[in-house]
Amino acid sequence: MTALATAGTAEEGEPGVRTVGAGWACAALGVLLVAALAASVCLGSTRVPLDEVWSAVVRGVSGQEPAPGTQDLIVWRLRVPRALLAAVVGAGLGLVGTAVQALVRNPLADPYLLGISSGASLGAVSAIVLGAGAGGALGIGLSSAAFAGALASFALVWTFARRGGGFRPLRLVLAGVGIGQFLSGFTHYLVLQAGDEQRTHGALFWLMGSLGGAQWATLALPAAAVVAATAVLLARARALNAMLMGDETAASLGVDVTRLRRELFVATSLLTGVLVSVSGAIGFVGLMVPHACRMLVGGDHRRLLPVAALFGAVLLTVVDLVARTALPDQELPVGVVTSLIGAPTLLYLLDRRLERP
Template identity: 75%
Template sequence: MARRPLPTVPLLCLLGIALLAALTAAVSRGSTPIPPQEVWAVVWRRTTGEPPRPGTEDLIVWQLRLPRALLAALVGAGLGLVGTAAQALVRNPLADPYFLGVSQGASLGAVAALVLGLGAGGGLGLGLSGAAFAGALATFLLVWAIARRGGGFAPLRLVLAGVAVGQFLSGFTSYLVLRSGDEQQTHGVLFWLMGSLGGATWPLLAAPALAVPAVWLLLQARARRLNALLMGDESAAGLGIDVVRLRRELFTATSLLTGVLVAVSGAIGFVALMVPHVCRLVVGGDHRRLLPVAAVFGALLLVVVDLVCRTAMDTRELPVGVVTSLLGAPTLLYLLDRRQGSAR
């Protein structure tokens, strides 16, 4: 017997409340604990234009922890959207930006900008975002060309091409990291490649704050067409959908978003793969409901994970990608076992 999906609006309200609580905890917890009421007092003073109070609490909340928590929410929401779209576009539950090679392309562009000095301004700035997007888009075009070779479109061929190209680019990225003569820079790049939100600043939030809502609206407007794609290309074309054009524009949009996310947070694995699966168990496969739930749940998940990464060890910070992999692999194995059990 099929499980009835939960109502979307109440679920989104619950997830929104949980996200707000997680953001408060993320800003409140740390080496210097700050009471939640003081966190909101600082936010209120800053947003209403009141002069900040003297002391370190205002600086810690507004300049350090709040931008990081908001960046985690934006990146998590973006990864949830990208994973949901990728799995629908290629009709493969294993598809995500990593299996399609797009994340590796974005990582290569960003590392090239860091190691070779191609990014203007250095650090995680606009130059790095542009380099990551260029790498993601170039990889997308290459994988798309391989998948379309000989005419037609085969989702399995696209995934296999993405895995092959991604592995090649990962090897080249490792070569660039080893080529760097600066040991401190090499250590920083390696840590960033495993996923890090430690460089969060208010200016850094601009690119994901624009890209995530824009791609969300784009995908939401095409939710019915994404549903049609799940029935197959011929069925979707029979409904009047230009399948090739739809895939082209949505792959371009998700490549853009992937490039922005990798530029500001590094390569964070398993979130884009895991979040859509979990959300489908709750709300079903209709993308009109699935997309907003995946975005909010992805934001909640990454805020909690980043809080764990900051506070789990006293002397150092864990890379975000390490924790998401430790969480994601067992979760996916459980979901796979559950699906196989229900299919018997």
């Protein structure tokens, strides 16, 4: 047990970078998250002073109706649920990215690059176009369809990556990119087959990534999924540390590699499906967050996972604020902003890996 407890902790972060304590990192990120949430609620096409925001939140929590002539409606029914959903989705993407990178032993992996988000998007768009989003033709909900698509795409990518025996992280990423592009093409085809303008608009929502449809009713499921995933991943943090050292080493330390990988495949696919069902496919968050957090607190997943959740929440809350306010009369899709940040990050990480012997 001692060997398993310390397995994988050698990856304490980037070479030459001093890490900080997880407690300090969580405290600092918690403060940043509160500030980001406050800014997200205050700022927008209509600016609301912080004292009015606080009054509206107090009235909303106490169950009072919005006061006449105030901006309670904007604050409580529109901006607060959207800011909270951004934080929840960001936390979930940070967790999924961290888990997937450990699972496949590739720091360039994330749900978007591995095709998991594309599969979830295909499932969600299929439900929308076929009328199953409200329990229609297929008899399943939007989240269930997204989960099924995410799990199927992950299984397909993994099967291709394992062909010929052995496991090659680069082959996995390339398989994910290829299969993800194929699924995206099929998804676009389904969008073109949508029978009416409303369904087409709904399908495009999932493709570009947006938090504009946030409501109080949409918060419960993703929040519960993130909490459950956090508990599951933290319980397996030591095993994830061992996985970084390779399957054989992990097995020698008492980890049932096959069972662990199966469990985490299901957990990450389920969480990705739930997140995509409420926000669409938002790329690169799961790639950037684990790298930044490893630089902060190192590679031990007992510290890395909670920090990644908080960092992801802060990042997506800020990104959503930028998407809403960057242009005066237009809102950018969140996925567009994360791609503008994430694509250069991916090229930088790839360049650094190629420079290493």
